[in-house]
Amino acid sequence: MTSSKVPALLARIERFPIAGSFTISRGAKTEAVTVVAEVSHNGLTGRGECVPYPRYGETPEATFAAIEAMQGAVAGGLTRQALQAAMPPGAARNALDCALIDLEAKAAGRRAWSLLDRPAPVERITAYTISLGTPDAMAAATTKAAHRPLLKIKLGGEGDDARIAAVRKAAPESELIVDANESWTEANLAHNLAACDAAGVTLVEQPLPSGKDEALARIRRPLAVCADESVHDRSSLAPLRERYDAVNIKLDKTGGLTEALAMADAAQALGFEIMIGCMVATSLSMAPAMLVTPQARFVDLDGPLLLARDRDHGLRYDGSLVYPPDSSLWG
Numbered sequence: 473m474t475s476s477k478v479p480a481l482l483a484r485i486e487r488f489p490i491a492g493s494f495t496i497s498r499g500a501k502t503e504a505v506t507v508v509a510e511v512s513h514n515g516l517t518g519r520g521e522c523v524p525y526p527r528y529g530e531t532p533e534a535t536f537a538a539i540e541a542m543q544g545a546v547a548g549g550l551t552r553q554a555l556q557a558a559m560p561p562g563a564a565r566n567a568l569d570c571a572l573i574d575l576e577a578k579a580a581g582r583r584a585w586s587l588l589d590r591p592a593p594v595e596r597i598t599a600y601t602i603s604l605g606t607p608d609a610m611a612a613a614t615t616k617a618a619h620r621p622l623l624k625i626k627l628g629g630e631g632d633d634a635r636i637a638a639v640r641k642a643a644p645e646s647e648l649i650v651d652a653n654e655s656w657t658e659a660n661l662a663h664n665l666a667a668c669d670a671a672g673v674t675l676v677e678q679p680l681p682s683g684k685d686e687a688l689a690r691i692r693r694p695l696a697v698c699a700d701e702s703v704h705d706r707s708s709l710a711p712l713r714e715r716y717d718a719v720n721i722k723l724d725k726t727g728g729l730t731e732a733l734a735m736a737d738a739a740q741a742l743g744f745e746i747m748i749g750c751m752v753a754t755s756l757s758m759a760p761a762m763l764v765t766p767q768a769r770f771v772d773l774d775g776p777l778l779l780a781r782d783r784d785h786g787l788r789y790d791g792s793l794v795y796p797p798d799s800s801l802w803g
Contacts, residue, residue: 478548479546479549479550480513481542483508483536485506485532487503488753489503491778496651504753505532507532507539509522509568510571513575517578518577520756521570521756522567522757523563523751523752524563524724525563535564552730563724570728570729573760574803584763593762593796594766598773600774601626602614602626603626604627607634610635614638618644618645621792622647622649623647627652628652632652633663636671637667649673649674649698650677651676654678654679657680658684658687664676665679665694669695677698685715688714698745699715699718706738709738709739710742719744720772721746722750723757723761729761746768747772748773752775752779753775755801758775760802762796785801
């Protein structure tokens with residue numbers, strides 16, 4: 473903990489090994505690389521964590537540099553509200569936004585949700601992710617997780633009908649949501665949606681590539697379709713209303729909790745259902761996202777469950793229940 477007369481900002485890159493590997497349609501990884509921002513003032517320190525995402529052209533090094541570039545602004549008294557215009561949406565702003573909220577809550581002696589005039593989060597069922605693989609491999613992984621009430625299945629395009637059928641057989645009682653990560657095409661869209669519908673899937677996330685998803689407005693959707701890569705912040709919501717039924721809000725996309733909460737309000741006003749999602753990261757990334765859960769139909773905050781180790785004072789997980797953060801972690 474650092475005592476200073478003016479706010480001081482530090483950033484660092486941290487690496488956390490994944491238990492096994494995590495595979496989606498764009499590839500596999502064996503570690504979560506996060507960037508942490510810390511803002512210290514008057515003996516208190518606020519923290520925020522982000523996960524740079526190559527899909528959006530982000531790297532840990534560039535994200536670290538973008539946060540460090542804000543040292544002068546933070547020393548000059550940059551507020552969370554001013555930050556929204558000072559940095560573009562994305563991972564770097566997320567880490568700094570959450571650090572500023574954490575520090576503000578500590579300075580006020582209040583929990584973050586009280587500070588932001590939001591409902592206190594309560595324990596929620598989180599989805600548990602099954603990585604992309606062969607139907608047999610995914611069925612084997614699903615069998616081990618079949619006791620969980622909500623499973624999120626990563627799909628990859630060709631052969632997805634066999635994958636989802638195998639997963640459903642392995643977990644006959646679980647609610648299933650699937651994430652295609654932009655891997656389907658207009659040619660196989662109807663077939664794959666029908667396969668998901670036949671397997672009793674509740675929701676399909678981002679079936680078509682962002683910017684090439686117009687077909688979703690022209691077909692009958694047999695189940696709910698959720699935007700992920702196609703939606704980032706409030707400005708991206710309105711054009712998607714005819715294509716999607718739900719939106720996946722992730723703090724690394726919105727650029728922090730401040731925009732995520734505003735986006736949740738706007739999405740509800742437009743009639744979207746809400747998923748609160750995450751990258752593979754530690755509990756420090758999940759903690760601020762818990763403040764969006766009161767508005768969410770689906771909670772997908774299982775990042776720490778996929779790691780070989782979490783950070784100290786991590787979120788409490790009891791099976792698939794995730795609990796709000798203790799103030800020793802965040803907020």
